[in-house]
Amino acid sequence: MEFDSFFRDNYAHVHRAMCLSFADSAFAEEITQEAFYRALRGWPKVSKLDHPEAWTMVVALNRGRDLVRRRRRDDEKGPSLSRSDIQGAMDSEVHDRIEIIDLLRKVSERQRTVLVLRYIAQLSMSEIAEVLDCAEGTVKSTLHAALARAAAQEKKGRTHVAD
Amino acid sequence: MSQIDDTDDCSEFELQLRFTGALASFPLSAPPDAMMLHQRLRRRRVRARLAGLFGLIIMVSLIVMVGVAGSSDPTSATMTLYGRDDAAVSQGELSADAKVIRDRLHAIGDDSARVSEDDGAIVVTGRTVGLADPTSVLTEFPALLVMPVVCQSGPFGGVTPSSPGTAPLSCLYTPDAVEPDSPDPAHAWAEEIAAALQSGPLSIPLGLAHAA
Numbered sequence: 531m532e533f534d535s536f537f538r539d540n541y542a543h544v545h546r547a548m549c550l551s552f553a554d555s556a557f558a559e560e561i562t563q564e565a566f567y568r569a570l571r572g573w574p575k576v577s578k579l580d581h582p583e584a585w586t587m588v589v590a591l592n593r594g595r596d597l598v599r600r601r602r603r604d605d606e607k608g609p610s611l612s613r614s615d616i617q618g619a620m621d622s623e624v625h626d627r628i629e630i631i632d633l634l635r636k637v638s639e640r641q642r643t644v645l646v647l648r649y650i651a652q653l654s655m656s657e658i659a660e661v662l663d664c665a666e667g668t669v670k671s672t673l674h675a676a677l678a679r680a681a682a683q684e685k686k687g688r689t690h691v692a693d
Numbered sequence: 694m695s696q697i698d699d700t701d702d703c704s705e706f707e708l709q710l711r712f713t714g715a716l717a718s719f720p721l722s723a724p725p726d727a728m729m730l731h732q733r734l735r736r737r738r739v740r741a742r743l744a745g746l747f748g749l750i751i752m753v754s755l756i757v758m759v760g761v762a763g764s765s766d767p768t769s770a771t772m773t774l775y776g777r778d779d780a781a782v783s784q785g786e787l788s789a790d791a792k793v794i795r796d797r798l799h800a801i802g803d804d805s806a807r808v809s810e811d812d813g814a815i816v817v818t819g820r821t822v823g824l825a826d827p828t829s830v831l832t833e834f835p836a837l838l839v840m841p842v843v844c845q846s847g848p849f850g851g852v853t854p855s856s857p858g859t860a861p862l863s864c865l866y867t868p869d870a871v872e873p874d875s876p877d878p879a880h881a882w883a884e885e886i887a888a889a890l891q892s893g894p895l896s897i898p899l900g901l902a903h904a905a
Contacts, residue, residue, distance in 0.1 A: 533727070534727045537724060537727045537730070538724055538727065541722075541724030541725075542721045542722055542723070542724060543716075545719075545722050546716045546719045546721075546722075547716070549719045550712075550715055550716060550719070555719075555722075559722070563725065563730070566730060567730050567733060567734070570730050570731070570734055571734060571737075622714060623714045623715065623717050623718035624718045625714075626710075626711045626712075626713075626714030626715040626718065627714070627715040627718040627719070629711060629715070630711055630712055630715035631715070649708060649709055649712035649713075650712055650716060652709075677708075
């Protein structure tokens with residue numbers, strides 16, 4: 531597979547995934563390009579992977595996580611995670627977007643990676659386990675914990691509002 | 694999160710639909726030109742090569758410097774001190790002078806210097822450290838190199854030069870005056886010489902001291 535075609539075919543999808551994960555289009559663009567650059571650097575190896583797109587997403591997620599941490603430490607403005615700048619017309623897609631962004635914000639970084647690979651890269655549990663180099667059972671439990679955590683926090687929020 | 698509040702009720706399919714909808718809410722962004730990434734990679738490789746080259750140059754320079762500094766090639770310098778023309782120099786005198794020269798060179802740190810007698814001359818081989826221009830030093834201070842050999846060494850004594858730059862007219866051989874533990878008056882001169890010794894073939898007539 532040629533890198534240029536891989537880049538052309540997958541850039542938009544990875545960028546969207548990063549937009550969803552970090553709720554900041556410019557930040558998503560930055561880390562997406564960085565991830566593809568790293569893919570290019572290691573292209574002889576990356577191209578032989580079963581899911582180079584998933585690999586690129588994981589690299590972008592990790593890069594985003596590192597940048598967010600660094601910018602918080604340096605007191606720089608990190609990616610905007612507020613929903614105000616992404617709210618447009620309240621169609622169903624934007625509603626989904628807000629809910630998914632909320633979900634991804636509430637879970638841990640590891641859980642977010644699993645969610646992205648599962649529902650954006652659309653990998654099976656075994657494929658996620660392969661990409662993340664862990665056991666399939668670990669992926670299942672991580673995914674379950676992510677959804678449970680999100681649900682628990684949602685319930686807690688609703689209770690707080692009711693009070 | 695109202696509809697993702699219970700994992701048991703939220704089917705995979707439903708969640709997948711939500712992710713799909715969320716993704717679709719973002720406009721499709723056109724990918725930038727891949728050439729930009731290629732150029733970035735090219736620049737990185739150039740930088741890496743330059744850094745490697747620079748590192749190699751530094752390494753080679755260090756190796757050369759260490760090699761030059763640590764070289765003990767005995768052929769790097771040869772200095773021959775000929776005997777006087779006006780009087781025969783005995784083998785005993787040469788041997789004594791050679792020993793003095795050897796001890797002084799070793800004392801000033803030139804451990805690789807070898808001093809031997811050869812056909813009426815004293816031959817010093819090895820790296821005589823520090824002498825930038827032996828010819829000029831010898832021209833200016835012929836006594837510095839010659840006097841320690843013929844006058845100020847152990848068994849030769851009795852005449853003290855009036856100043857470091859002036860050679861005595863004659864030297865007296867007085868074996869009884871040997872005082873192994875006494876400081877050698879010429880040692881300070883030898884140190885001065887050592888500060889300027891260098892490599893390169895050189896011939897010095899011992900009679901120079903007397904010619905002065």
